[in-house]
Amino acid sequence: MLKALARHPRGLVILLIGLALLLVPAPPATPDDPLLEDIRARDFIQVFTRNTPTTYYQGRQGPTGFEFELVKRFAEHLGVSLALNSDGNIEEVLTAVRSGEADLGAAALPLDPTLPGIRFSREILTLQPLVVYNRDLPPVREAEDLRDLEIGVIRGSGANLVLRELQSQMPELGWMESGDVEVADLLQMVEDGELDAAVIYEHQFKLNRLFFPGVENGFLLGDPLSLAWALPAGQGLGLLREANRFLGQLRADGTLDALIERYFGHDDYLEYVGARLFIRHVHQRLPAYADTFKEAARNSGFDWKLLAALGYQESHWESRATSPTGVRGLMMLTLPTAEEVGVENRLDPEQSIRGGARYLRSVKERLPEEIVEPDRTYMAMAAYNVGLGHLFDAQRIVEMRDGDPYSWSDVREALPLLQKREWYSKVRHGYARGGEPVIYVRNIRRYYEILNYVKRSQQQFFQLNQRPPDDIDNSHLFDIVAPVL
Template identity: 45%
Template sequence: MRQALESFTRALTLASLLLMAVFLSACKEETPSVLEEIKQQGVLKILTRNTPTTYYEGSEGPSGMEYELASLFADYLGVKLEISSNHDIKEIYQALEQGKAHIGAAGLEVSLDKIGDFFYAPQYMRVDPIVVYNRTNEKPAGLDNLVGSQIAVISGTESARLLRELQADYPKLSWKETADLEATDLIRMVQEGELDYAVVNSNELDINLAYYTRAREAFKLPRQHSLAWVMPKSRDHTLYQAVKAFFTDLEAKGELAQMRDRYYGHKEELNYVGVQLFLRHVRNRFPKYEKHFKDAAEKYELDWRLLAAVGYQESHWRPLAKSPTGVRGIMMLTLNTASDMGVTDRLDAKQSIYGGARYLSKLIRRIPERIQEPDRTWMALASYNVGFGHLEDARIITQHLKKDPDKWIDVRQHLPLLQKREWYKQTKYGFARGQEPVTYVQNIRQYYDILSWYDTRLQQLVQNRVVERPVDESVSFSIVPPVL
C-alpha cells in the first residue's frame, strides 16, 4: 500500500512538473518580442534633445534631422511616433535602462563605455570635435594655448571623455562640464565673451555659424565621433535588427545622404562678412519690401522666406540693381522674362518681386513631377540662375555618369562640368559657368535658414516667450581640475 502511494505521489509530481513546463513554454511562446510589442501598442517612444541638430519646433512645426529620421522609422513600422525632448544625455541613458522609451535619437555619439549595455544602430554621421573661439580674439593653435582659459563642454559626450584622455598629455588643462546647456548655448557664450572656448561637434557648429558669426573653428581634436541611435539591450534583438535594416535601406537608397545634405550641405558657403551684411540688410532694408514678398509668395504658392532669399541673392534687395548683362531690378529679370511675366517696369520693386515669384513658380512646375521636394526647388533655383536648358544638360551628364539626375546632391556635383570643354561640347546648350548655380543655391539656402530663424524668434516675441535662455547662477558647471 505504502509503495503504491509513493508511486502515485511520484507520478503526480512528475505530471505536475510536466504540466508546469508545458504552461511555462506556452507562456514563453506567447510573450511578444520588443518589436511585436511596439506594433501591438501602435506607439514608438523616442527620447531626444531640444537642439537645432536634433529636434525643435520650427515655424512650420516639428523639425530637425533626428525628428525626420524618427518619423520615417515610425512610418516604416506603421506606428505612431511619441517624442519626449526635454532631456540631457545622462537622463536619456537612464530612461532607456529603466524601459521608459524604446530609442534614444538625440545626436548621441557611440560610446565605448556604454557599448556593453546598449545597442548602437549603424552610424548616420561622422563628426569632428571642434574647439570654438571668438574670431575677435587670437586664434589658438593647439591645446597648449588653452591652458588657463575658460573652456566648456557638454557632460556625457565623447568630447568630454576625449578631453580626459588628452589631459594626460596636457596636465594643466582644465575645463567645465555642464548638463544644463546645449552646444548652441556654449557657442553663444563664446560669441558673447562669457567663455573663452567651447568644445562642440562639427555639425553643431555648422548649423549655428550663421547666427553666431563671431564664433569660429580654432582646430579639431584628434578623433572623430560617430552619431547613432541607441537602444537598451533588452530581452531580444528584434528592435535593433529593425533599426539596422531601416538605416541600411536609407543608406542604400541615398536618402540618408540626401538628408545630411539638406541639413548641412550648404553651411560652408557664406563667410563672416557676408552674413553680417545680410543681417544688416534684414534689419534696415528688408522691411521696405517685406509685404511685397509675402503677398507675392502667397499668390504664387511659395514660401516668402525662400522668395526673399532669392531676391537678396540676386540684388541685395536693391530695386535699381543692374548687371553687366542687362538684367535689372530686385529679382534681376531679363527683358524677355520680364515681358513674359507681365512686368512693364523692372525697376518697380513690387512688379519685380511679383514677376520673380511668378517666374520661380513656373520653373518649379517645369521640373519633372517625379522629382520630389526639396530637390525640385533646388533645381528650379539653379535654373533661375543658369537657365533651364543648362540644368537639363547637367542632369543628362549626371545620368551618363551613373548618378541620379533627380537628386540635387548628384546634379550639383556635375554642374561645374559645364565649364569644361570635354563635357560642354557634348551638350545641347554648350558652355555655362556651372559652379555659379551651385554657389547660388547654397547661398539662398543659407539666407533662407537665417530668415526662418529670425521669423521663428519674432513669433516667439509676439507670444511673449523667451527668445534666448539666459545663463544664470542656476546653471551648474562641473569643474574638471587639472591633473597634478
C-alpha cells in the first residue's frame, strides 16, 4: 500500500495529515448556545403562553390548544420536560422572554423583527387581521366604514400594526388598545355594544363566532402577518436553530398542517343563525328547566349541561314537541322507551327530562366495558338517537374494516355506511339513517361547549368586576390611540 502511495505523493500527504489530525486532541466544544445547554442540564424548558382557545387552555381531557401541542412536541424533541406559565398577556410574555425568565414565548405572537431583545422563529401560521363589528350597526365592509367607530384591539397582537399603517392613509382614524383583554373579551364588548368594532385574526373569529352571535364578520384588513415563537436575543443561536429545525420537520412531514387543520381548518359545526337561536333560547327557555336538568344530572351522573344540550337537540326545549313518528316531549321519548323508564306522561317536561336521563344512563351501561370516556358518552348519545342495535352494527362494520370498534372516531365513520346496502346487508339490524347520529352527537357537543362557555364567561366577568355581568364598564382597560390630525 505504501509503495502505491509513494507513486502518488498527494495521496500520501493527505493520509499523513489525516493520521496527524486523529492524534491531536479535539479542542473543547464551544457552546453555541448557553441557554440550550442550560435547558438540557436542568431537564425542562420554560415556556410562557396565554390562556386562550388558540394557544393553551384546559379542555375536557386536560391541557390542549394549538401552541400547547407544538411546545409539548418541541420539549419531547429536545428530550426535556415542559414547564408552562399561562398567566400573562402578550406584553408580559415578551418581557419574560427578554429577561430570560422564559426560554421561549408561544402566545400567538406576531413576528415583529423591530422588537428589541427578541429573536423570532420561522413562521408557524399566517395571521390575517379581520375587522368584526356589532351586527346592529350599518355594514362595515371597507376601511372608510371605520370612521367614527370605537375600535378595540389587543396591544401587541399585531392588530395595532395594521391600524398604524391604515392611520398613515387615514389620519383621522383612532382606536383603543389594551393588554389586559383577550379575544373573547373584545368580542363580548362588541356584542354588548361597549365597542363598535374590533380587529382580531380570521382564525380567532372562526373559533369564537358561535359564542358571539351579535358580532358580524366585517372585512380583511391589511396584509397577513406571521405567527412565530419568541426567543431571547443574546443567548446564542442554538435554541433558535433547534426550534427552526423542529418546525421545519413538522411542516415537511405534514404534522404542522394536520395540527392547523385540526384547530383552525374546520368551519363551525352549527349553522350561524342556528347558534344565534340557541343562545336566545338559553336565556328564554332554559331557565324554566334548568333545575330539573340539574336534579336529573345528580341522579344519573351526567353533567346537567350535557343533558340540556341533548334536550335542545331533541326538541329545542319544547315540552310538547311531537314528531311524525310519534316520538314526543322535551326529550323526545318513544312510547316503549317511556314505559321502560317509568314515564307516564311524555309531555310533562319534568318526567321527560328525568326519563331521558335514565334512558341515556341505561344505554351507556349496556355498552361494552372496553369503551372508555369520552367515547363512551358519545356512543351512548348516538345510541339514544339511532338505537343500540344499529350502534352495535356500526361497531361490527368497524371490525370488518380493521378499525377499532371501541373508538368513537372509527364508529363515527362507520355509522353512515348503514345507509348503503353493501354494508347494512351484512349486519343484524339492517338499514339505518346512520348519518343522523353523527350529526346528532356533533351538535350536542357544540351546544354543550356553548353552555359551558356562557356559564364560565359569566362567572369570570362577575369575579373580575364583583358585580353582575350586565353592569360592567370596561373603558378603564383601554388606552386611547388618538387620530393624527
